[in-house]
Amino acid sequence: MADSQVMSVLAADTPELDLAGHSFVVRGPSPLEGTVEVSGAKNSVLKLMAATLLAEGTYRIANVPRITDVGLMAELLRAIGCKVTLPGQDVGPKQDSGPKQDVGPNQDIGAVLIIEVPAEIEPVAPRGIVDQFRASIEVLGPMLARCGEAVVALPGGDDFGPRPIDMHLQGLAKLGVEAGTVDGYVHARARELRGGAIRLDFPSVGATENLLMAAVRAKGTTVIDNAAREPEVADLCEFLSKMGAQVSGSGSGTLTINGVDHVEALQPVDHSVVGDRIVAATYLAALGIATGEIVVTGVDLDHMAVLCGKLGNMGMEISAEGESIRARVSNRLSSAKFSTLPYPGVATDLKPLLVALLATADGVGSVTENLFAERFRYVDDLRLMGADIRIDSHHVVVEGKERLMAAKVKAPDIRAGAALVIAGLGAQGETTVSDAHHIARGYDDLAGKLNSLGADVSRS
Ligand code: EPU
Numbered sequence: 001m002a003d004s005q006v007m008s009v010l011a012a013d014t015p016e017l018d019l020a021g022h023s024f025v026v027r028g029p030s031p032l033e034g035t036v037e038v039s040g041a042k043n044s045v046l047k048l049m050a051a052t053l054l055a056e057g058t059y060r061i062a063n064v065p066r067i068t069d070v071g072l073m074a075e076l077l078r079a080i081g082c083k084v085t086l087p088g089q090d091v092g093p094k095q096d097s098g099p100k101q102d103v104g105p106n107q108d109i110g111a112v113l114i115i116e117v118p119a120e121i122e123p124v125a126p127r128g129i130v131d132q133f134r135a136s137i138e139v140l141g142p143m144l145a146r147c148g149e150a151v152v153a154l155p156g157g158d159d160f161g162p163r164p165i166d167m168h169l170q171g172l173a174k175l176g177v178e179a180g181t182v183d184g185y186v187h188a189r190a191r192e193l194r195g196g197a198i199r200l201d202f203p204s205v206g207a208t209e210n211l212l213m214a215a216v217r218a219k220g221t222t223v224i225d226n227a228a229r230e231p232e233v234a235d236l237c238e239f240l241s242k243m244g245a246q247v248s249g250s251g252s253g254t255l256t257i258n259g260v261d262h263v264e265a266l267q268p269v270d271h272s273v274v275g276d277r278i279v280a281a282t283y284l285a286a287l288g289i290a291t292g293e294i295v296v297t298g299v300d301l302d303h304m305a306v307l308c309g310k311l312g313n314m315g316m317e318i319s320a321e322g323e324s325i326r327a328r329v330s331n332r333l334s335s336a337k338f339s340t341l342p343y344p345g346v347a348t349d350l351k352p353l354l355v356a357l358l359a360t361a362d363g364v365g366s367v368t369e370n371l372f373a374e375r376f377r378y379v380d381d382l383r384l385m386g387a388d389i390r391i392d393s394h395h396v397v398v399e400g401k402e403r404l405m406a407a408k409v410k411a412p413d414i415r416a417g418a419a420l421v422i423a424g425l426g427a428q429g430e431t432t433v434s435d436a437h438h439i440a441r442g443y444d445d446l447a448g449k450l451n452s453l454g455a456d457v458s459r460s
Contacts, residue, residue: 223254409433
């Protein structure tokens with residue numbers, strides 16, 4: 001499917017997300033005050049959607065963010081043969097999908113996604129959808145588990161340097177999969193998936209998840225060592241376990257999967273997506289720039305412990321309040337040094353947000369990037385806003401300014417786009433962030449939620 005066709009299908013499904021050619025206009029500065037609710041994590045829901053391919057039936061996934069990447073994954077599942085009803089669409093009478101499980105306190109009927117997986121699926125993930133987002137590669141493992149073969153176009157996604165899939169393919173080879181790449185498509189096949197011992201060179205989130213989903217149906221036991229420990233990976237483990245998969249070690253660096261022999265051993269389930277810690281951190285960074293007092297709900301403070309400890313050292317007062325996080329910033333924050341690391345470290349996704357935060361903090365701070373070599377595409381735009389930023393190898397050194405200046409800037413990707421919006425909260429005048437569609441890939445109504453906290457953000 002051509003890009004334009006995909007975007008028009010998505011826009012028809014989710015008109016509020018049609019931000020192509022749009023900008024966010026931020027008028028600053030203004031302090032933030034109030035409560036903001038964070039929805040489910042993009043980097044969980046996309047993998048849960050892929051996991052539904054493992055077994056026939058009707059799945060109901062709650063606490064789903066209204067973001068374009070969910071629409072893209074829906075489109076991909078449809079191409080594979082599933083029926084997908086996005087949140088907010090009229091689904092008519094509730095279908096019978098057997099006994100329901102409790103989907104948890106976050107369930108909001110407006111944000112429930114329904115996926116009907118047929119008895120037969122077409123294990124082909126076409127270019128045109130797959131090359132628009134990275135998580136598309138996550139259908140490879142479940143399609144192999146279900147069909148013994150899969151053809152998947154090489155994935156796209158945010159451009160922050162090379163993003164290979166070698167660890168996915170090397171791990172799959174340990175499970176008996178033969179794979180090769182022809183004309184930009186991975187062709188993978190396994191006569192029989194069999195359990196194996198896999199040690200990842202790096203705790204890759206995507207490779208861990210793909211291997212985990214393939215191993216669910218492999219004969220025997222699979223051990224994934226140096227597995228990613230992100231809360232979103234743990235959410236996938238929980239989802240798979242509810243389906244009947246035998247997974248242990250969730251949240252640790254070693255996952256053990258005892259493969260289930262028959263597809264009938266796996267059942268469709270209901271589930272509520274874990275809260276988005278990166279989106280929650282975006283609102284905390286916004287507060288650090290704008291000052292004020294906010295409550296962030298729908299996220300687990302434990303998932304953000306290292307970040308919150310650092311923000312506390314910078315002068316942000318943060319406390320857990322029931323299931324919410326209360327944060328207050330009365331004065332300009334002091335600078336700090338951050339280093340991005342796999343979970344439980346400070347996430348690489350936070351880097352642009354932290355650079356924006358440091359741009360208005362008092363003193364010289366830095367962010368050292370340890371995951372993606374080229375995640376620097378927003379720096380020139382922050383400089384246009386008056387930020388004093390120097391790049392030294394994989395370190396970004398930032399000398400804070402009391403106030404940034406409004407400017408016309410461009411969102412290069414999801415998190416960097418959000419970083420430019422929150423930088424605008426600390427700038428005098430009107431900042432225009434164009435290419436807003438990047439932000440809509442990962443943020444559910446960023447402008448509306450900032451406005452509910454007293455900011456002045458509009459679309460143009
Ligand atoms: N890597 C390899 N080979 C592989 C896989 C990964 O060399 O086969 C390298 C990557 O190039 C990178 C590092 O390992 O240097 C980590 O990559 P990882 O596989 O963990 O990342 P991912 O699964 O592609 C997910 C998130 C990203 C997030 C990273 C790291 C999704 C859809 N994406 O990507 O999120 O930055 O983990 O935590 O889950 C975002 O949400 O904006 C985003 C980019």
